[in-house]
Amino acid sequence: MARQQELDSRYDPAGLEPALYDRWQKRGYFHVSAADAQVPYVVDIPPPNVTAALHMGHGLNNTLQDVLIRWRRMVGDAALWVPGTDHAGIATQNVVERQLAEDGLRRWDLGRDSFVDKVWQWVETYGSRIIEQLKLMGCSCDWERTRFTLDEGLSRAVREVFVRLYEKDLVYRANYIVNWCPRCGTTLSNEEAEHREHGGNLYHIRYPVVGSDRESLVVATTRPETMLGDTAVAVHPADARYAGLVGKELRLPLTERTIPVVADPAVDREFGTGAVKVTPAHDPNDFEIAGRHDLPKIDIMNDDATLSDAVPEAYRGLDRFEARKRVVADLEAGGLLVDTEEHIHSVGHCYRCGTVVEPRLSLQWFVSMRPLAEPALAAYGNGELRFHPEHFGSTYAHWLEHVRDWPISRQLWWGHRIPVWYCQTEKCGATVVLRDDPECCPECGGDLIQDPDVLDTWFSSWLWPFSTLGWPDQTEDLEVFYPTATLITAADILFFWVARMVMAGLEFMGELPFTDVVINGTVRDHLGRRMSKSLGNGIDPVEVIDRFGADAMRFTLVNSAPIGTDLFLNYQDLDATFRVGRNFANKIWNAARFALPLLDESDAAVDLEALELELADRWILSRLHTATREATASMERFRFDEAAEAAYQFVWSEFADWYLELIKPRMRGDRGEASRAAAAATLWHLLDGWLRLLHPAMPFITEELATRLPGRSDEFTLMLGPWPAPPETWSDPAAERQMAALQELIGTVRNLRAEYNVQPGTRVDVHVASASDALRDALLAEGEGVRILARVEELVESAAATDGDPGAHAVLRSGGELFMPLSAVIDLEKERRRLHSELQRVQQLLEATRTKLANEKFLGNAPPEVVQREREKESSLQEQYSRLSEKRGALGE
């Protein structure tokens, strides 16, 4: 049979992974249908942008989702992972616009329809790249359910939601200051404007009082060019300095206009000069002030941030930054620039192209957020919505408490068209909001024009948990799979996406879209910088998979990234970065390479309870029982790193380092057939157990090896479980105590051998005296293990651990002492020093323990078992102490 062929000593993932993935997919393991779903467990992928190529952030995020979903699938849930991509309005439009630019074209040259066609073509050609890359990682998404935020079904959901919100007055159209990206030519929400510290200047400008040669007022601003749009200057009503000026007119420099001085409590008397120039069309504060004082609002900019015809001719058509220089120069020339001081302030930048955004008065559609935020806040407050780590809940709540209305219209062509039509008939002028495209105005039958704008991309992603299941239709999928269970995502879209999904779920479904939100860390380079294309410090997951295998990458990521903690990866040394996972995969491979040929089909069927299990067997089963319990408990708390660590430690440090070594003689038949059979059956069940334990993190190698276990049919898979649940009877504290004593003994012998440079090939004699019961039992069962693992010739149990030869002494914490005659190599002076320092260490511990036990308050207040433990510690230390000092005495001071 093919699977019996010999395995290479180096694991070659590239030769196995694609075929395994293909097999899973062909057998339909990833697909879940509502009809068969008993206990659903649903995870929604955070849809990557359709323009995206897989980066390590996706690598981490999707690995964690796959670990979770594979685990739940093994546990027996109908585990559904819904995949898809996001149409990413601005980002995608930018990509295609850049392409056009190479041919010297702009989108207006094509016209709206053919431009949108062009974007669709791009999406069809390149849009599935990231999906294919997720498959390389092993992601077990239900690909039959792959959705796109701009596909037909989701478009219906978007439109339904817009109409419902409009009907409830939760969506409205208004003139307000929004963030405007002059490069992308569109509005942005607050979340889409990234604020960065920026070193600029604070310009102090003099505005003369009309009709006075002497009186003037000095204002301070960081954006002097906006003065051309000033319609007032505001001072604080209680500011004595300016009390006499309120109500007077000022001459606005560089223009022919005059503007009033108004008093408004919003002014901070301490800042700058205490007088604020009011530019209502370009500053949110000023907009508010203008409202209170009925001031005109002059928009001085064109869409591309050049100055408009609203400013004096000299400045028209200048770019805003060019205009800034010109205005400053002209003011200076006119003697009106009083002062220029350096000033650090934060400036908004477009999150897609990095251009400085301009606050600008604009007519946009908004979603009224307060009514939606209240229930979202309440769901967190009452504990229904949980965050992991918990503290992200505070961030979530803080945002909701201060949430502002959401501008949702975007002046783009790529996206969901706003379902609003304006009647062109003058006397009607109706605004029509409809689920279906109208032919003519339902009010008057006149011509309609649809709003030219599209909706913010997030206006479709916030519906993801139910729109992907068929909503607004009442589908069976929706019935069975909503709400989903857990969302795993990065912190940077907590507001963009997570909070808004909660709002949408509660508003439109009446139920939270998920109950647990797991926040994974940010992937950074070894210098702590966010990985980015421009810095060139990214790591390509596809390259990592090619070189080390998907399992190695996944394990490394899972193991080294506790949720919520940033992950630092060195992009300059991938070898070092992914060594943990690669080496572990290789270790697993080789352990199996050793074990598999020792087994046959009969080992699978054997009931372990019916066998004469030996110490090592009982011990390792007990350890597997513990490791499995720990891993399971960790998974339940989304502590994927802990689960991986528990499995790693078990497989490497216990199964491979100890168990496999201990059973080698038994597997050769040295202790008879019964012993061999017991070890073989135990081994079979161990492999089966820990391969399952590791399957969520390392699906490929575990599946491959589990399938090669004798007795497995070609139909076998780990994917469908069961998740291991070792019986309570495997727990064996006595065996654990005995093995611990044995391990200490072997460790001590190895240590002494190294101390005295005993050659590895040299066998030594070891005398053991005063052994504890556990050690005595262990030696009885596994004396041979000691001989092999510690390279011992004669293992002598005697009352006095010495035969008169010079040698090395040691005392065991678990009880007992040992003596190694080393006449050939012993250095008595060294042995004295060694015993002395050992003695000092024990003495210190002993004194600390005695001080504690001498404290009556301790005896009176501490729980009895703590006192008891302390007493046992004292007697053990006392025992060690007296034996050590005896030995040292024997060697002379």
Place this chain on the structure above:
RNA sequence: GGGCGAAUAGCUCAGCCUGGUUUAGAGCGCCUGCCUUACAAGCAGGAGGUCGGGGGUUCGAAUCCCUCUUCGCCCACCA
């Protein structure tokens, strides 16, 4: 300005919520010795930590409280 978080071995982190079982752990790195027929991507041994500083609570503090210092992240209408 507001919010959240971090500080434990050279590096990356567990442990802290629920104080006393570790005589503070892991991985990587480092040192020493080994190609011991599953694995040199390995095996064995070892060095390395006043748990950021100070105070407090307690019989007992890496763990709870206060404070200081230093870093990080997020939010904000800092004219």
